[in-house]
Amino acid sequence: MFIDVSNLKKSYPSGVVITEVLKGIGMKLEKREIGVILGPSGSGKSTLMNIIGGIDRCDSGRVIVDGIEVNDLNDDRLIDYRREHVGFVFQFYNLVPDLTVGENIEVVSNISKSPLNTDEVLTAVEMRDKKYRFPRELSGGEQQRVSIARAIVKNPKLLLCDEPTGALDYDTSRSILRLLQQVNQKYGTTILMITHNAAIAAMANRVFKLRSGEIVEETVNQTIVPAERIEW
Numbered sequence: 432m433f434i435d436v437s438n439l440k441k442s443y444p445s446g447v448v449i450t451e452v453l454k455g456i457g458m459k460l461e462k463r464e465i466g467v468i469l470g471p472s473g474s475g476k477s478t479l480m481n482i483i484g485g486i487d488r489c490d491s492g493r494v495i496v497d498g499i500e501v502n503d504l505n506d507d508r509l510i511d512y513r514r515e516h517v518g519f520v521f522q523f524y525n526l527v528p529d530l531t532v533g534e535n536i537e538v539v540s541n542i543s544k545s546p547l548n549t550d551e552v553l554t555a556v557e558m559r560d561k562k563y564r565f566p567r568e569l570s571g572g573e574q575q576r577v578s579i580a581r582a583i584v585k586n587p588k589l590l591l592c593d594e595p596t597g598a599l600d601y602d603t604s605r606s607i608l609r610l611l612q613q614v615n616q617k618y619g620t621t622i623l624m625i626t627h628n629a630a631i632a633a634m635a636n637r638v639f640k641l642r643s644g645e646i647v648e649e650t651v652n653q654t655i656v657p658a659e660r661i662e663w
């Protein structure tokens with residue numbers, strides 16, 4: 432099992448009370464699968480993803496990613512884990528405005544152990560011809576393509592996407608989802624994606640529905656729908 436989460440709990444203090452945001456989550460995802468997390472706002476989706484990605488820590492429970500017991504890592508090892516194994520894509524692209532597209536990717540590849548070639552990933556996301564542009568010269572969809580290139584250049588085992596199409600229009604969203612499916616197939620990257628859009632679940636192997644910090648439904652799709660055929 433590539434991702435194996437069990438009995439994961441996390442609370443945050445809010446004022447004088449402590450709110451339990453994750454109430455004993457269990458979930459599994461196989462290597463090379465795409466998993467989608469659905470759930471209403473505030474249900475704990477980002478918290479769960481951030482703990483799997485080593486951005487945040489759980490209070491109790493276990494998170495094992497490709498044999499690495501993430502919850503046991505000290506701070507230095509957690510940084511190494513994030514740097515070597517996990518790519519992140521967020522709703523907002525977080526590109527460095529003063530660097531070109533190519534440079535935005537190279538800042539990551541320069542600190543990676545076994546990076547892919549910058550031109551290769553730019554070609555994979557169909558942005559090779561925009562290598563010398565600055566982020567402000569790109570559309571939202573193009574910026575998201577660059578942020579996906581930046582996430583995959585380190586050749587991560589795991590790509591975590593938090594509402595990757597949240598700021599994009601319909602057609603652009605579908606092209607980004609198609610790109611994520613291509614990355615999954617081309618590089619064998621396991622992908623876990625948060626979305627509000629239930630239609631997107633059709634492109635996933637497994638779908639986890641989260642409500643108030645609990646997984647209330649898990650679906651295994653027998654047929655995976657290509658992103659370009661998904662409509663909403």
Ligand SMILES: Nc1ncnc2c1ncn2[C@@H]1O[C@H](COP(=O)(O)OP(=O)(O)OP(=O)(O)O)[C@@H](O)[C@H]1O
Nearest residue numbers: 443444445452470471472473474475476477478479
């Ligand atoms: N650092 C934090 N400190 C305190 N409370 C937090 C913190 N991070 C998240 N929370 C709370 O935890 C709950 C779950 O937040 P989370 O961001 O995981 O939900 P979500 O399902 O991803 O929501 P959305 O779809 O709106 O992004 C929310 O009530 C939020 O206010």
